[in-house]
Amino acid sequence: MREFNKLFHLALHVTDMEKSVEFYEKLGFEKVFSLDLPDGRVWLTYIRVTELQYLELFQIYPDHPMTPRDHISHGENDFFAHLSVLVPDIYETAKHWAAKGVNVVYAPFKPEAIPLEDDSVIRGRYGADKNYICWVVDPDGNWIEVMEEREDSWQKVFEEKNPF
């Protein structure tokens, strides 16, 4: 029996809750609920990525003891690099998001907008694990890797050989 059966949420610090919620709504995610601090200011907001998978956004208040990041970041290595979402059709997704004003780019080290006239640029290249990839970045600079699995995707092949 498995001890854990779901990656439930990823929590991020945000500097401007309204801006962040607006950004994630452009990606098609819904605001689930917010919880407030005792003084009435917003503490956190749940954003749904998909069924029972969420982002949990924590508003940073430099004057509040619960939220500054050093209160929860005890380990010296405890930063992360990025998160990733899986999409069935990366070209359609890139077009939807670009139409809403989201900058869809090649990579964090090549943050130039991908031309979307046709899918040849976005599907003309793929990662070492054989997935098509593009990237977007949230208002706080958190990078989001958008992935579509090719037939030979290493993750897809693994899932087929090792059903859960």
Add this chain to the structure above:
Amino acid sequence: MRDVKSLFHINFPTSNWDAMVDYYVNVCGFDQAFVIYTADMKKMFGQPIEEGDDKLPQITYIRVSPNSYIELANAGKDRRTISCDPASAFHHFSLLTDDLERTCRNMAAKGHPLFNNPLDPTPVCLEPFSPHKGEDGALIAWMQDPDGHFIEVMQLSGNTMQEKFERENPIVD
């Protein structure tokens, strides 16, 4: 139609490769899906492959559940990887369990007792089992990986705020 179907992975750069892989695979019990070695990366970028590159790991994918992975990146001493901004906004991530009491007992038996919250490293009381209940209605305990990332372990009740939301707003494609 919804663009995104899964929170696919969370990427952590690490300087403690062996300890981090051991924690997620052997302690947490997740499946190691595959390793991308330096040679694989160099092949992709068209760079010359040197001796030992086929044994030096760059990336591993560790499966939490279908289409959801923890991705570890072997970051070397300076902990920087190609897609890493050290000014991270990371707070924590969360895993679901069906039975928080079982998980707390099993993890304690492995020498990794769960604790009450990141600010209170007191192990969760097991006799009687008395975990913290969150404002969302879930039972909650915490653990920490070898690099210090906090992991919130949650057991849903059937009536948490998240489950109510899911019932009222089912995803339809």
